[in-house]
Every structure is written in structure tokens, then in C-alpha cells.
Amino acid sequence: MSTSRDEMQEPKLTFRKFRNGDHDWRNWRKQIFEADHSFKCPTYVLRTPPCQGGCPAGEEIRGYLQIVRGIERPPADVGRQEYAFRRLTEANPFPSVMGRVCPAPCQDACNRNDVDDFVGINAVEQFIGDTAISEKFSYPAAQALGDKKVAIIGGGPAGLSAAYHLRRRGHASTIFDEHDELGGMMRYGLPRYRMPRDVLDREIQRILDLNGIEVRTGTRVG
Structure with missing residues (x-):
């Protein structure tokens, strides 16, 4: 009635x-x-949606879920999968990595838990990331480089993310890392069965492909 x-x-x-x-x-x-x-x-x-509020990276989870489901439609010149990838990586440049290893506090915060069960956000995130790798998606053009350059100590997830977000805002950076390869705990702390190295390497390389990010490995600072 x-x-x-x-x-x-x-x-x-x-x-x-x-x-x-x-x-x-x-x-x-x-x-x-x-x-x-x-x-x-x-x-x-x-x-802020509960899932996004529970995400330490602040991903717009509701946004990319709506794109994957076809509720929000992409612009005419962008495919649905690439549009979801762009939305996700506005916050986090490692969708394939996080989709595999993140403990998913977003799923704990999901309000579907009060009805039946949480939405499988991690699986969707990994799907978007793996699709981006297989389809060779790249980041949209970043802002033009300004006259500022930032030194970043450590080439782990935090350092690489810092370089990524700085470059999107028009700032060049140099990453210093004492190891021979970038990745930090993603490379040296996670076993290969949990974190395939080819997946990690491709997500790192996609960041480095942004013009303006210099890397100095084998360099200990302090």
C-alpha cells in the first residue's frame, strides 16, 4: 500500500x-x-560510503563497482574496463597487487554484511587490474611538469604511490632504494605464490612509464 x-x-x-x-x-x-x-x-x-571509508587507500569503490556492473557508462572513446581501471587508480596504482594481498577492510565495512554477505570487492579489484595488464592499459596524460622535484626514500608501495600521485600533479621525483629492484615488501616480503612477480613488475613499470620519475636503486640514504 x-x-x-x-x-x-x-x-x-x-x-x-x-x-x-x-x-x-x-x-x-x-x-x-x-x-x-x-x-x-x-x-x-x-x-562517504562504508566500503570506501574502510579502505586505507580511499578507493572510490562504489564508483568502479558501478562501472563494472554497467550502471555508470564510460565516455564514448573509452571502454568499460579501462574506465573502471581509471576510476580505481585515481587512488591506488596497484589494483592487481592489492586485489591479491589486501586484507580487505572494505569488505568488513560493507553494509551488505547486515543483509547476507559482503560484496567481493577484492575479486573485482583484481579483475580490473589483471584486465589492465592483459590489455596494456596506460595512465591518462599527467599534468605538465613544473619546476619542482621531490626525493623519495624507498621504492616500496608507499614510495611508488607517492611518485605516481606527485607525477599526476605535475611534479617530478627521484626514488632512492637500497635494493636492486623496486617493490619493497611487495617484492621482498610476499611469497611468489601470493604475489606473482610478473604482475608486480608490470604494475611498477606502468608507473615508471610516466615521464618524470627517476629511479636510483642500490642506493642507501642515511
Whole structure:
């Protein structure tokens, strides 16, 4: 039975009407199954999604899931898989690596846990990353280089990510690492059965292919 117009104006209605605090339910099951659905369409709550809030890298998880599902459509000149790759790597340049080894706090935070089970975000992330490798996707052109250059100590995931994000913003960098190869704990701390080295090498090389990132391996600083 539909809700009358008068009832729809009463304050008892749910977060779908977008009032501050209305989305702070302790149990998402009530929102999904017991909320009033009489509106023509839901109004999105302008807050960080639980999955994204649980991601240390701050990936826009909801965004690339919608692209993979075909809900959000890419521009005419970009394929769906590449568009999802671009959205994911706005935050994290290692989708194949993280899809394999991340402990997935995003899945712990997923509100589907209150209904049945979490969305398999890690598997989707790995799919996007592996597709990017097989299809040889590259990053869009970065900003033009300015006159600033940054020294980065350590060529592990943090150092490589720093170089990547600096370059996207127009800053050159030099990575110093005492090992002969870049990768840090991704290379020297993870066994090969968990982290295939060819996958790691390709994701690192994609970052280095951005003009303006210099590497000095075998160099200990301090």
C-alpha cells in the first residue's frame, strides 16, 4: 500500500529523504527492508560510503563497482574496463597487487554484511587490474611538469604511490632504494605464490612509464 502525500511530509520517514543523521542506523537491514520506499527515487546521502571509508587507500569503490556492473557508462572513446581501471587508480596504482594481498577492510565495512554477505570487492579489484595488464592499459596524460622535484626514500608501495600521485600533479621525483629492484615488501616480503612477480613488475613499470620519475636503486640514504 502506498504512503499518502500527508504522511510523506511527516518527520518519521527514513534517510531516503536526506536529513542529516537519518542514515546513521545501527542496522542496515532496517534501512533496506523496513525503510519507506514510496518516493519516486532514493536521494543519495552525501557521506562517504562504508566500503570506501574502510579502505586505507580511499578507493572510490562504489564508483568502479558501478562501472563494472554497467550502471555508470564510460565516455564514448573509452571502454568499460579501462574506465573502471581509471576510476580505481585515481587512488591506488596497484589494483592487481592489492586485489591479491589486501586484507580487505572494505569488505568488513560493507553494509551488505547486515543483509547476507559482503560484496567481493577484492575479486573485482583484481579483475580490473589483471584486465589492465592483459590489455596494456596506460595512465591518462599527467599534468605538465613544473619546476619542482621531490626525493623519495624507498621504492616500496608507499614510495611508488607517492611518485605516481606527485607525477599526476605535475611534479617530478627521484626514488632512492637500497635494493636492486623496486617493490619493497611487495617484492621482498610476499611469497611468489601470493604475489606473482610478473604482475608486480608490470604494475611498477606502468608507473615508471610516466615521464618524470627517476629511479636510483642500490642506493642507501642515511
